[in-house]
Amino acid sequence: MISLDLAFVIQFVNFLVLLLVLNIFLYKPIRKIMADRKAQIDGAKERAAAVDKDVQEKMALYEARLREIKAKANAERETLRSGALQEEAAVIEKARKEAADSLSSIKNRVAQEAAAAKQLLAEQARALSLEISEKVLGRSL
Numbered sequence: 001m002i003s004l005d006l007a008f009v010i011q012f013v014n015f016l017v018l019l020l021v022l023n024i025f026l027y028k029p030i031r032k033i034m035a036d037r038k039a040q041i042d043g044a045k046e047r048a049a050a051v052d053k054d055v056q057e058k059m060a061l062y063e064a065r066l067r068e069i070k071a072k073a074n075a076e077r078e079t080l081r082s083g084a085l086q087e088e089a090a091v092i093e094k095a096r097k098e099a100a101d102s103l104s105s106i107k108n109r110v111a112q113e114a115a116a117a118k119q120l121l122a123e124q125a126r127a128l129s130l131e132i133s134e135k136v137l138g139r140s141l
Contacts, residue, residue: 134140
């Protein structure tokens with residue numbers, strides 16, 4: 001059987017005093033340090049979430065601007081390309097026209113030279129036929 005004498009009461013009071021002293025000097029400071037650490041961790045998590053959100057917003061803005069710049073570049077490239085194609089067509093058409101004019105000029109010159117050569121050959125043929133006829137007949141015509 002358990003006896004409840006004065007030693008038990010002293011031990012119980014000693015336990016309560018120890019509990020009170022440990023609570024004041026050990027448990028409360030440890031709980032405060034743990035609460036501070038939790039607050040720091042929560043604050044760091046909130047700052048990290050804010051930074052992550054800021055990064056996501058900036059990334060979305062960057063991507064939107066990049067798409068916009070690419071669209072402008074593509075439009076400008078297409079404008080320059082169509083202008084270059086028009087200029088190329090104009091240059092080709094001018095070259096064709098110059099080539100056609102030059103070819104027409106050359107054809108006219110060749111036709112004139114051919115006509116002149118034909119006329120000269122016709123005259124020479126007459127003169128030659130006249131000379132041959134004179135030699136064959138032995139008299140002048």
